[in-house]
Each structure stands twice: as C-alpha cells, then as structure tokens.
Amino acid sequence: MDLSLTGLWASMGVLAKAVVFVLLIMSLISIWVFIDRFILFMSAKKQSLAFIGKVGPLLKGNKLDDCVRLAETNKNSHIAKVFKAALLEFKAETESTNYNVIEASKRAIERASVKTSTEMRRGLNFLATIGATAPFVGLFGTVVGIINAFEGMKATGSGGIGAVAGGIAEALVTTAFGLFVAIPAVWFFNYFVNKADLFSIEMSNASSELIDHFLKVTGREE
DSSP: OOOOOOHHHHHSHHHHHHHHHHHHHHHHHHHHHHHHHHHHHHHHHHHHHHHHHHHHHHHHOHHHHHHHHHHHHHHHHHHHHHHHHHHHHHHHHHTOOTTTTHHHHHHHHHHHHHHHHHHTTTTTHHHHHHHHHHHHHHHHHHHHHHHHHHHHHHHHOOOOHHHHHHHHHHHHHHHHHHHHHHHHHHHHHHHHHHHHHHHHHHHHHHHHHHHHHHHHTTHHHH
16 A cells, blocks of 8 residues: 555545535634734734834823824734723813813723724634534544444455554544644644734733823822
C-alpha cells in the first residue's frame, strides 16, 4: 500500500474524504480568525500606546474637542473608544448643566467597555467550537476507517494486513488531522481570551483615571 499523502488520499473512501474536507474547512476558519484577531489586537495595542501618550496633555489643558478628535484617529484603540464615549457624554452633560454628569459619564464608559470587549471577542466562539469538536469529527473518521477495515476483512475472508490496511490508514489519518486542527484552535482561543481580558483591565484602569479627572474638573468628590 502506498503510504504517501496522495496514496492515502486515493485509498480513502467517500466518508473519510468528507471528514477530511470538513476538518480542512474548520482549519481554514481557525486560521482566518487567528489572522483577523491578531491584526486587530496588535493594532489596538499600538494605537492605544500612541493615544495615551498624546491625550494626557490635552486633558490637562481641558481640550476635550481635541481629545475626541484624537480618539477618532485611533479607531482600533480600545482605550480611545472608551475615552471618546466618556468625553462626548461629559461634554454634552456639562453643557446641559446636568448635576449627574459624573454618573452619566460612568454609564457611557460601561456601555463603551461592553461594546468594545464584545468586538474584541468576535470570532473567538468559532475557535472554541472548532477546538471542542474537531477531535470528535476526527473520531468519526476513525470509526468509518475501522468499519472499512472490517469490510475489507469480510471481502477477502482473512485478517491479513492487506485487507485492513486501507481502513486503518483512514482511521489514523482522520484522527491525526482532527487533533492537528483542534490543538492550534485551543491555543489561539486561550491566547486571545487572555489578551481580551488584559484589554478589559486596561480599559477599566484608564476609565478610572478619566473619571478622577472629571471629578477634579467639576470640583466634586466621590
């Protein structure tokens, strides 16, 4: 029996090939999500560092409009998104002489934080699903391969290696491919979840500092 990739593929049955095809699609989705999230997270980190370095002096000068414009130029920054929401709310409530300007700003921060966190985690459910189900899809291929091995034994009337080699090859290939797809998906998922959690902490810390600034500006105490 030809044990090369082309030889194994040629010897596989329709169901086994279907399993490999499904796993291939899952693998491509996993890779696409990884690339998409990796680019977004790197951009968010870079833009947030740039934003933090510039927004401090503008806040000290009470240049809220300039702060908002700066946030708009850093659209992928998670911190800039939270700042923009809070600054717009603070500016609007201050102009309307609303006594609850701090509370209104806090609510705006909460809404922006939840929205940003949700955007950051978009697509991670695919990684979780692939990581959890790919081994079982491969296991299905394993079962199909074992069945084909028994069919080979039945057709030849013997249990020689030649009779079962095709089915066993199918079982091993689909099992290995299932693990090959699942393991990176789990790694990617854990990596991005940890990154998203870290970004959430950064948003919370930055928001607290912004609220402290608002309290100083308005002359109010918590």
